Amino acid sequence: MQPVILAIESSCDDTAAAVLSGGHILSNVTFSQEIHAKYGGVVPELASRAHQTRIIHVVREAIDRAQIGRHQLSAIACTVGPGLMGSLLVGVSFAKGLAISLDIPLIAVHHLQAHVLSPLASVSPPEFPYLCLLVSGGHTQIVRVNGPLDQEVLGTTLDDAAGEAFDKAGKLLGLRYPAGPEIDHLSRSGRPVYAFPHPRLEGYAFSFSGIKTAIRYFLRDQTALDPDFIRNHLPDICASVQHHIVVNLLENLERAATDTGLTRMALAGGVAANSHLRQSFRDLGLRKGWQTHIPEMALSTDNAAMIGLVGHFKFLQGQWADLSVRADPRLPFMAVPASNPG
Ligand code: KG4
Numbered sequence: 001m002q003p004v005i006l007a008i009e010s011s012c013d014d015t016a017a018a019v020l021s022g023g024h025i026l027s028n029v030t031f032s033q034e035i036h037a038k039y040g041g042v043v044p045e046l047a048s049r050a051h052q053t054r055i056i057h058v059v060r061e062a063i064d065r066a067q068i069g070r071h072q073l074s075a076i077a078c079t080v081g082p083g084l085m086g087s088l089l090v091g092v093s094f095a096k097g098l099a100i101s102l103d104i105p106l107i108a109v110h111h112l113q114a115h116v117l118s119p120l121a122s123v124s125p126p127e128f129p130y131l132c133l134l135v136s137g138g139h140t141q142i143v144r145v146n147g148p149l150d151q152e153v154l155g156t157t158l159d160d161a162a163g164e165a166f167d168k169a170g171k172l173l174g175l176r177y178p179a180g181p182e183i184d185h186l187s188r189s190g191r192p193v194y195a196f197p198h199p200r201l202e203g204y205a206f207s208f209s210g211i212k213t214a215i216r217y218f219l220r221d222q223t224a225l226d227p228d229f230i231r232n233h234l235p236d237i238c239a240s241v242q243h244h245i246v247v248n249l250l251e252n253l254e255r256a257a258t259d260t261g262l263t264r265m266a267l268a269g270g271v272a273a274n275s276h277l278r279q280s281f282r283d284l285g286l287r288k289g290w291q292t293h294i295p296e297m298a299l300s301t302d303n304a305a306m307i308g309l310v311g312h313f314k315f316l317q318g319q320w321a322d323l324s325v326r327a328d329p330r331l332p333f334m335a336v337p338a339s340n341p342g
Pocket residue numbers: 012013135136137138139162163164166167178179180181182184269270271273274275300301302
């Protein structure tokens with residue numbers, strides 16, 4: 001029997017639900033909370049309140065669009081971490097309640113392990129093993145994906161994530177949150193003429209907090225000379241910030257590829273929407289002879305279909321969660337929360 005999984009994702013500011021049958025996505029519904037834009041970042045308290053009011057509608061819509069009845073569900077998969085505590089609690093509690101009422105298993109999913117499986121749902125999925133460059137507002141990692149549930153983090157950020165770097169740079173430039181899409185857009189008419197210091201780190205570690213400080217001082221010095229510097233040079237500043245971030249990301253990926261000998265590469269996470277990153281990733285792949293995989297945007301940004309994919313594979317292995325499983329904002333990568341063999 002192919003499992004039918006209802007998946008729920010609520011780790012940050014997207015309330016999402018999806019239904020998968022036999023690992024195929026029947027529906028994938030995401031409600032992105034707009035309320036945070038005016039605050040320049042996600043406000044945790046507002047996020048959890050918005051999850052609470054939206055989750056029932058999002059889950060209903062996912063089930064309706066999948067054209068299944070609730071009683072056809074085999075299990076409920078939900079994100080248990082990492083993420084914002086209040087946000088996670090809404091999804092986990094909702095999933096537990098529904099699992100109890102339908103008398104079906106609950107499956108606990110690690111948010112990042114789900115992100116790195118998202119390329120499997122693309123039109124041309126990678127075969128295992130592959131390297132995944134996961135770039136989002138909260139995370140920047142290079143993960144070696146040996147199998148659906150066998151993943152190894154090779155490199156991670158020591159401070160800010162790549163998306164955070166875009167957003168913080170955008171804030172200094174007076175752009176709205178999240179600034180990544182606008183920096184991408186403005187960069188198209190600019191050139192990367194300004195250089196920022198390039199961190200040299202051990203292994204495949206990333207560091208993006210330095211760029212924020214570098215930009216702050218750069219803008220302070222330039223606006224002292226020309227008070228309209230930002231307005232007059234915005235596209236070039238954006239292109240320079242974007243180029244800096246993309247070069248840092250791809251340099252590490254290239255080294256990880258050389259050292260591991262792997263040639264299948266995937267992008268995941270919201271920053272995978274960046275046109276310069278996508279193009280540079282594909283170009284590098286062509287030069288290096290890699291197979292490159294980029295999932296469609298609805299699967300790259302936070303979504304529940306990727307949670308359902310992990311749920312599918314865990315279901316096949318009988319990895320149910322105990323109903324006392326807790327949301328964990330700092331859940332370590334390979335931790336399998338309180339799961340019992342089914
Ligand atoms: O994965 P995601 O949707 O959410 C979480 O991090 O939870 O990623 C959001 C991040 C934000 O930092 C946003 O600025 C960035 O992805 N982003 C982009 C682009 N689109 C979204 N960054 C650069 N260029 C883009 N086109």
